[in-house]
Amino acid sequence: MDMANGGWYGTQEQWRVLEAPLLRVDALIERFASNNGLRLTKNDKDWPGRSLHWGDNPSCLIQIYLAGEDSLTWNLWLCCSQDRGHNRYWRKEFAIQEQQMDQFITDLPQLLENGFFQVESWRAAPEQLEFATTLTSLPDR
Numbered sequence: 001m002d003m004a005n006g007g008w009y010g011t012q013e014q015w016r017v018l019e020a021p022l023l024r025v026d027a028l029i030e031r032f033a034s035n036n037g038l039r040l041t042k043n044d045k046d047w048p049g050r051s052l053h054w055g056d057n058p059s060c061l062i063q064i065y066l067a068g069e070d071s072l073t074w075n076l077w078l079c080c081s082q083d084r085g086h087n088r089y090w091r092k093e094f095a096i097q098e099q100q101m102d103q104f105i106t107d108l109p110q111l112l113e114n115g116f117f118q119v120e121s122w123r124a125a126p127e128q129l130e131f132a133t134t135l136t137s138l139p140d141r
């Protein structure tokens with residue numbers, strides 16, 4: 001039932017159970033994305049989650065994704081990244097970490113709003129982003 005190499009290997013029923021909490025908040029997330037001009041993607045890498053993307057170098061991301069399969073806990077992750085030459089810089093933090101959806105669902109609109117302003121503040125000061133990794137070039141084909 002695990003996403004071992006970036007894919008879903010469980011049953012459809014298991015997937016429905018895991019994604020069900022997200023379906024409860026989809027309308028709210030879609031409205032937030034629309035109101036703020038953000039691109040919404042769902043279930044990236046075949047894992048239950050919702051991602052809000054905006055900006056281009058620096059790139060911004062707010063992501064709600066399943067943290068614990070057995071406990072049905074979720075993370076709300078904020079990230080701003082910028083590629084400079086062969087290096088990537090970023091700033092990231094968890095607004096929510098390993099909580100069940102019911103623990104934060106009523107606060108989700110405010111959490112998204114606060115997260116958006118937090119990431120925007122990072123985007124406005126890219127010189128404050130920290131080194132994350134060296135990017136490797138893709139081999140020529």
